[in-house]
Amino acid sequence: MGIEPHFSRTTDKAAINRVCDRLMSRFGERFMTGQSVREQHGHTTTYLPGEWPDGVVMVNSTEEVSEVVTICHEENVPVIPFGSGSSLEGHLNAPYGGISVDVSGMNEVLAVHPEDLNCTVQAGVTRSQLNDYLRDTGLFFPIDPGADATIGGMTATRASGTNAVRYGTMRETVVSLKAVMSDGTIIETASHAKKSAAGYDLTRLLVGSEGTLGVITEVTLKLSGIPQAIAGGICNFEDLESACNAVIMTIQCGIPIARIELLDSVQVKACNLYSKMDLVERPTLLVEFHGTDTGVAEQIELFGDIIAEYGGSDFQATTKPEDRTKLWTARHNAFWAGCGLRPGCKGLSTDACVPISRLAECVTETQKDIEDSGLIGPIVGHVGDGNFHVLLVLDPDDQAEIDNAEAFLKRLAERSIGMGGTCTGEHGVGQGKMKFMRDEFGPALRYMAAIKQAFDPNNIMNPGKIVPKLD
Template sequence: MTLEKNTLEQLFAELTDVVGDRFSTNMNSREVHSKDESYHIPKLPDAVIMVHSTEEVSEIVKLCAKYQCPVIPFGAGTSLEGQVIPESGGVSLDFTEMNKILRLSEEDLDVTLQAGVTRRQLATHLRTSGLFFPVDPGADATFGGMAATRASGTNAVRYGTMRENVLGLTVVMADGEIIKTGGRARKSSAGYDLTKLMIGSEGTLGIITELTVRLYGRPEAMAAAVCDFESLEGAVNTVIETVQMGIPVARIEFLDEVQIDAINKYSNLDYPLKPTLFLEFHGTEKGVVEQAQMVGELAAENGGNEFQWSDKEEEKNKLWRARHDAAYACKALRPGAGMWATDVCVPVSRLAECILETRKDIDETGLLSPIVGHVGDGNFHTVMLVDTDNEDEMKTAIAFNERLLARSLAMGGTITGEHGIGTGKMEFLLKEHGPAVNVMKTIKQSLDPLNILNPGKVVAINS
């Protein structure tokens, strides 16, 4: 879909009339928007626009449709499967300056905001309200990107993912039309659920410009806990039993000994180099104590060592800051190496088996790859640190990744719990969904017949 020079020049002139000096073909800006946090090869966009409003995005998309030019939404650039890489060039729309919180309803527990608002920005805004938004991917991602990739986080086991927490969207379609999906009501049976269709579509079906999301009241009491185990299996079995018993744990994260080594070094901590669980409990003061005691007993039965828990804010913040910095801690284990972070999700009953087989596989390949995950819902990550210029090393990593995805599918799981498809997992989507991928292609072609919305992602469309 490469456009001729004179066509691009005409399009650029018309786009400049719309956005003025926020249109750029500066090489530095193009390079920033050529990549994400993944190992995928960067590709330069032809231009970058800092967008400011839904109406502006609509006018830009109309012009790009007129010239059949690709449009790629860009938030914080923290995606992990190449979602924001302009595979066919085109115009990268940067939403970081479109970051207003438009409306907050403390009574209805919801907020409407522009797509460029980041999760930390909203958390700061809500600090005195007694409310919080629970979806917390490790990076300080934008809400548009979080919805587009169906993001998750450490709180998902109790509060769900973006799929469960978005009430409504404003979306610019491939012809520039602006639509509203969903609303503020907590349930509706009015027509097709276009909100859920857009969540996880990675900018291929429409461009999300505004969101209305659920908020939650801060619990009366919160406590965090850490427990290391003599075996990986003991740690994971504790998770399984916690979930099966219905203990309403808010966070339950697994870190293997390689990941613990990484965060010890990066965050200046001194946890034992053993498989470890990080947990958090929400509720009344009495309820939090009861939850912690129950999980502590399960941990002890599964070979857990001292179950340390605290309700002190400083201790909780230190723990979860270290967890959210896990990816950067991994990168620091091998400076200069590329980071290939992938994730799978399996039924909780198969979790121990899947992680044990994966750890054995990693050790046999000789790869440096910690395991960490939101194991309360069966989701875990491997973070391969590889020399992307070393052909043999990359072949080893590719083969391992294929085995991991196949292992997950064989256990009734999915090839990605939260990172999405992007370009990195397109070929495996067919293995998971089979003929249903043809239905996905039909939807894509119907909503974006010119294939200008983030082409080359999720499903392959010949254009």
């Protein structure tokens, strides 16, 4: 893969042994070095090879994270944050060994302020856990990446998901953070005020930093009111271009749609098989509308007019929760459904994002590229944002197939960047997409490296991620 850190480092095995001894003395059974637990914390859900940490420590508080990082800082040993393990680009791998800091036990909702529409949670709280907790408040946390990720992990990777077209991404949702920096110092990045003009925006700097600048331990989040009415819908099209053009027109007309998801015909087939659905195997849009009863009815009518213009058919809308849940469950299981098209193979899930005006062009070119390459690659997407995903289903033991897939990934990144987009709309960079960072950012990449150097001069915070080695 040719993966390199932004500047080289080696890890002294004697130093790792000293750190392990100190952590064992301090945390007892909560510090583990067994092979199975290390593999679990270095695993990846893509074809990238796993690289295991030397030990895993289960922490319960910000202060304990600070203790761990301080010990590692003193011995120059890497620290790799771990939440629920759902990342897709090798974020959890430990290419230089080190200590995995598992924050899943930090799973308390610390405060909810309904009058301010915000809450503060520990990093190990999952999105579903938070929404269960909020159920009786009339509020909800809208960011929905599919996997039941932790809030800390979603913040670190700047996650978004199916609701982002209306409610935004983690970048817009995070109010402030508590984090442990590379020397063990605990900081808070901002107040809980709705806006501020004071100082550098450290909150936004840490959102999306993938653990390379610090370990996020607490997050204050904006919340939204549960809408009075929710309706879901589904329709299909003759081809992907028509479906994408319907999406573009929907967004450009200002319809405040909450979700608008694309599934190509291959993905629809996979969902039918995996989730026992009976959808028409054509390019399909899944949509959801939020608002008042009157507002939702108006949105449905306007959307119906738009899709009719682009040949959309079989449009069905429903307010029944069980019907909507069935559709969205199938959508959230798209990864496993796609993998089921080739039992025994592994899924390589990648994403790209382009300006909405280039969506149809980028998706149709990508579909043709998949076909011409002889790959199996269902396409799904949060297309209201111009963001779509390709799941390549590969034989991990077939090097020719892996090489073919890597060539496709390069073309996809170049295509999206060339259209004014990005190599990743929500999966993050990790190890897998470092090689595209030069093309996307050019000279700006040196300033990212300078920030990394300033925050983490010894390169112990999740090294080997985001910023490639610079000349």
